[in-house]
Amino acid sequence: MVIFLLCTVVFLAQSVNTPSYAAKKKKPAKKHTTAKKKKKQTPAKEYKNIGEPKYGVASYYSQNLHGTKTSTGERYSNQKLTCASNNFKLNSWVRVTNLRNKKTVVVRVNDRMHPRMAKKGRVVDLSYAAAKEISMLKAGLVKVKVQQVKRS
Numbered sequence: 001m002v003i004f005l006l007c008t009v010v011f012l013a014q015s016v017n018t019p020s021y022a023a024k025k026k027k028p029a030k031k032h033t034t035a036k037k038k039k040k041q042t043p044a045k046e047y048k049n050i051g052e053p054k055y056g057v058a059s060y061y062s063q064n065l066h067g068t069k070t071s072t073g074e075r076y077s078n079q080k081l082t083c084a085s086n087n088f089k090l091n092s093w094v095r096v097t098n099l100r101n102k103k104t105v106v107v108r109v110n111d112r113m114h115p116r117m118a119k120k121g122r123v124v125d126l127s128y129a130a131a132k133e134i135s136m137l138k139a140g141l142v143k144v145k146v147q148q149v150k151r152s
Contacts, residue, residue, distance in 0.1 A: 047095060047106055047149035054087050056123030058096060058144040060131035070111035081133070084111035084125040086118055088148055096124055097145040098134040105133040106149060 066078045072090055076082070088094055088109045097104045107130045113122060123146050126136075136142045 050148045053147040060126045072110045078128040081107045083107045099143045103134040
């Protein structure tokens with residue numbers, strides 16, 4: 001019994017001097033941010049208009065399509081400034097202007113739309129990033145002017 005009491009006293013004396021694991025605060029993990037530098041797009045003003053503008057309705061790609069193959073064979077990316085259109089050649093550049101707020105974005109045509117979309121008045125189907133540039137995310141569908149451009 002005496003040995004038991006001595007062991008208990010020694011154990012309690014040690015536990016009072018050492019902090020418990022619950023009381024120790026863990027240091028927060030260092031946030032390792034490798035922020036990717038955004039490629040600056042050439043301002044839309046540095047492009048020269050070619051041909052006649054087309055007027056119609058623009059929509060934007062669903063987020064679910066990220067990573068699917070486009071008509072050019074590349075993978076669709078939400079972050080790239082691209083579009084689908086049946087009115088312009090593949091790999092051509094077009095300036096899309098939101099007629100409501102006059103914001104513009106220059107995008108590359110890398111895909112084709114379904115023929116039914118043309119019957120509905122759609123001229124272009126923008127990527128998420130391009131739609132964000134011209135502030136059409138909330139509206140979903142907006143009236144636009146689309147004109148083919150080349151670098152001046």
